[in-house]
Amino acid sequence: MDLFDFAFDDEKKEPSENRINPADVTIKGDSFKDERPLSVSELSGIVKAMVEGVGKVIVQGEISNLSKPASGHIYFKIKDNKSIVNAVIWKSAARGLKIMPEEGMEVILTGKLSVFSARSEYQINVSKLEPAGMGSLMQLFEKRKAQFEKEGLFSAEYKQPINRVPETIAIVTSQTGDVFYDIMHRIEQRFPCNVLLYPSKVQGETANLEVVRAIKDLNILAETKKIDTIIVARGGGSIEDLWTFNQEDVVRAVFASKVPVISAIGHEPDYTLVDYVADLRAPTPTGAAELATYELDNLKYTVNNYQRNITQTVLQYINNLEYR
Structure with missing residues (x-):
């Protein structure tokens, strides 16, 4: 110009x-x-x-x-x-x-x-x-966090339980990064199920709008197709890189979701407002896969133990009846 x-x-x-x-x-x-x-x-x-x-x-x-x-x-x-x-x-x-x-x-x-x-x-x-400066963003972060806390958006009473024996897990993240494949691979290792990718920008212009649209669309889809969990994920970065997940429209979309949401934003030290409002926070994207599923072998072992315990209890009860 x-x-x-x-x-x-x-x-x-x-x-x-x-x-x-x-x-x-x-x-x-x-x-x-x-x-x-x-x-x-x-x-x-x-x-x-x-x-x-x-x-x-x-x-x-x-x-x-x-x-x-x-x-x-x-x-x-x-x-x-x-x-x-x-x-x-x-x-x-x-x-x-x-x-x-x-x-x-x-x-x-x-x-x-x-x-x-x-x-x-x-x-x-x-x-x-x-x-x-970083202080400017942190000041806005704390101001917004206090407002959401006052409204009750982070309250435990609104947290939905995670079904760890899922049929379908939806993942909202970029389709070009490694995050989706890391999560999908870990799910396949632990508890093979249907995995649905809803591609979205996770940084920059329109990223917040795309994440909001993804969550809303998946909730609509869940009315006709079973979706057990939505994982909202991206890799690590600076506070500026992760700022999409501190924006008000994204936080409110996660809160309004009828499908349980696991947040997996960045790495262990990274905390966004979406982490506070989500039903469960994972320290990493791979960790989200572990929180969203049981490990199938461990689940089988647990079920077999229950079966043995039930069988032993029933047999013991029958034996007690015979000796009366």
């Missing part, structure tokens, strides 16, 4: 003859001393040229009024305790973000200023966005 491209959708709709090209605006030393008054459009053009001439800006602040319309663009305001500025992330730039903006998140963003002359408004066209 050229520095002076019109960044506001409304201005793009203006007839070309009404648009002001900042390149055509000249600011002379005596321009404000001339008796001839500037037109409003001329003044707007001067302001536009000056503001957009600033070049790259790097700004830290808190995200508010976040909006994600179907267009794929992301609109929000960046604020501190004194001021507030409009900002936009165009769809093309949003695809490259490592972490998606969220309401209340403290961020550092990089971009260029653009002016909508018709309303004398300016905004930041954001090309890069990152959390304002």
Whole structure:
């Protein structure tokens, strides 16, 4: 995008003859001393040229009024305790973000200023966005965790039991990584059953939407096809990498699931909000396979022991009757 491209959708709709090209605006030393008054459009053009001439800006602040319309663009305001500025992330730039903006998140963003002359408004066209340090994400994590705890989403009374003698286990994860195959292989070793993959992004733009859709679709499928457990899994990573599983819509989808959910996000030290709301948390994806199934050989051994004990008890009872 050229520095002076019109960044506001409304201005793009203006007839070309009404648009002001900042390149055509000249600011002379005596321009404000001339008796001839500037037109409003001329003044707007001067302001536009000056503001957009600033070049790259790097700004830290808190995200508010976040909006994600179907267009794929992301609109929000960046604020501190004194001021507030409009900002936009165009769809093309949003695809490259490592972490998606969220309401209340403290961020550092990089971009260029653009002016909508018709309303004398300016905004930041954001090309890069990152959390304002690990403390910023952890603060948001703790704030959200406290809210969910207050609502009772983590309460033990809502935890569903896991059927460890399953017919079908559904796995929500990326289809390109090793996680799915690690889980499937471990299930095959322990308790062979049907394994269903629902592929989903687990990081970046739209990942939260895909995970939510997967959980909802599997719940619908479970109304006609038996699904015993859903495993939501991904490999390890930084807090930014795992942030999808701290997003509110994902947490609420797991809570609302009528099919029991095992979370397997990252490795042992990694904890996300999905881990708290899930019916059971596994320390690793492979561990999820073990929590979702019994080991068949051990199960057979246990059943055989029960059978022997029952047989011995019945025989003992019969013998006691005979000696009365």
